[in-house]
Amino acid sequence: MQPHRPLLVVENDVWARLIGVVLDPGTAQERRDAFADFMSPDLPDFQGWRDRVQKAAGLLYPSTVRLVDSQAELRNNLGSAEAAVVESLSIGKEELAAAPHLKVVHKFGMLLRNIDTVACAERGVKVLGIRRRANIATAEHAFALMLSLARRLDLSGLVSIEQLPNSQLPYRPFDRRYTPGANWGRFSGTRTLNGNAIGIVGLGEIGREIAVRAAIFGMKVLYFQRTQLSAAVEKELGASYRSLEALLEESDWVIPQLPLNSSTKGFLNRERIAQMKRGACIVNVSRPEVIDRDALLKGLESGYLGGLAMDGLYEEPGRSDDELLSFDNVVITPHMGASPRTNGLQDIADMIKEIAQALAA
Numbered sequence: 001m002q003p004h005r006p007l008l009v010v011e012n013d014v015w016a017r018l019i020g021v022v023l024d025p026g027t028a029q030e031r032r033d034a035f036a037d038f039m040s041p042d043l044p045d046f047q048g049w050r051d052r053v054q055k056a057a058g059l060l061y062p063s064t065v066r067l068v069d070s071q072a073e074l075r076n077n078l079g080s081a082e083a084a085v086v087e088s089l090s091i092g093k094e095e096l097a098a099a100p101h102l103k104v105v106h107k108f109g110m111l112l113r114n115i116d117t118v119a120c121a122e123r124g125v126k127v128l129g130i131r132r133r134a135n136i137a138t139a140e141h142a143f144a145l146m147l148s149l150a151r152r153l154d155l156s157g158l159v160s161i162e163q164l165p166n167s168q169l170p171y172r173p174f175d176r177r178y179t180p181g182a183n184w185g186r187f188s189g190t191r192t193l194n195g196n197a198i199g200i201v202g203l204g205e206i207g208r209e210i211a212v213r214a215a216i217f218g219m220k221v222l223y224f225q226r227t228q229l230s231a232a233v234e235k236e237l238g239a240s241y242r243s244l245e246a247l248l249e250e251s252d253w254v255i256p257q258l259p260l261n262s263s264t265k266g267f268l269n270r271e272r273i274a275q276m277k278r279g280a281c282i283v284n285v286s287r288p289e290v291i292d293r294d295a296l297l298k299g300l301e302s303g304y305l306g307g308l309a310m311d312g313l314y315e316e317p318g319r320s321d322d323e324l325l326s327f328d329n330v331v332i333t334p335h336m337g338a339s340p341r342t343n344g345l346q347d348i349a350d351m352i353k354e355i356a357q358a359l360a361a
Contacts (some may be wrong), residue, residue: 005064006359009077010085012067015134016108018348019085020065022053024196027065035135043342053349057276058355062141078102083291083355085246092116096123104128104195104358109135109205126358130351132205133343138311139209141337143217145309149281150191189329194218199251203229203239206285207257211237222247248275252285260287270295279306281329285337288314300327311337 010016019033020027036046043049052122054061066081068074078099078333084091087108091265096102096119105115107129107291120127158164168185193208197220200207207223214221215238223229224247234240248254254276258264268282268291282305284291293314299305307329313322316335323328338344 006082008083009081023063024065090114134338135206138337149307196252198253199247202257266292281307284310
């Protein structure tokens, strides 16, 4: 007699696929190899990590893991499922009615707005969530980009007269008999985050992580999204709601923290960039395509935008002659926001352990 093998239904997120790579022996070797290669910059021994997580999973290994891409697929596969993992797909009364054996729902994130927690409680289905380390790292990266622009970190290592650009020559020392000697190279363009207004478009999981950090920096935190948060959550985040137009007009830093889809592609277009405060900067740690490239270039060329900091170019890998790289007030990193990859690996390991414990209870 074959031992019982739990069935997990998992939303087909690129990271959540790791649940199947760890728990389901039927996962294609090609997929395992692809993940081992992807993790290699930060975790050379992927197989060792996989073995450790399997061991910690107890009776949850081995499991059958079904990946689903739509709400209909989710409902159609819940009949024998004991656990479900979702990120954007919903778990409500209809899904619970189709899942008589369901014991646990795990949100791949911490905001449970797509899960009917009351209905789950009534059915005795445990609801779990996780504050994703990758989201925290992305928020930290947003501030690394902001600080790079604000504090002119492009000047790092420029410590001698010989290194001064032609625009700063000849060197003219300050009269130290009367004045301090700071910024002896007479560089301009530095900013202070404290007291600046930051406008976040979309207070999802990463947007909230950014908001919390902005408040600590003493920034005025503004946000816009389709649904205003409750007063209690706004107070917790230190954030104030604005219409999109008001946010663009008031913000010194604009962060479009949006998923990429047909409605958000080119969200920051020519008209919306023109609504921004002259000299304001854009910081983007979501997909580059949420900003219209032509409008962005025009804003930088005209000097209307004060700067751009972005994690990744419109092409990956990018071109060394990309026009965006020609501006002194542009900082681009090669899609590093969520790194190191061990962030996501630990998230997945924790989720598997929590699901195993919930099923064993």
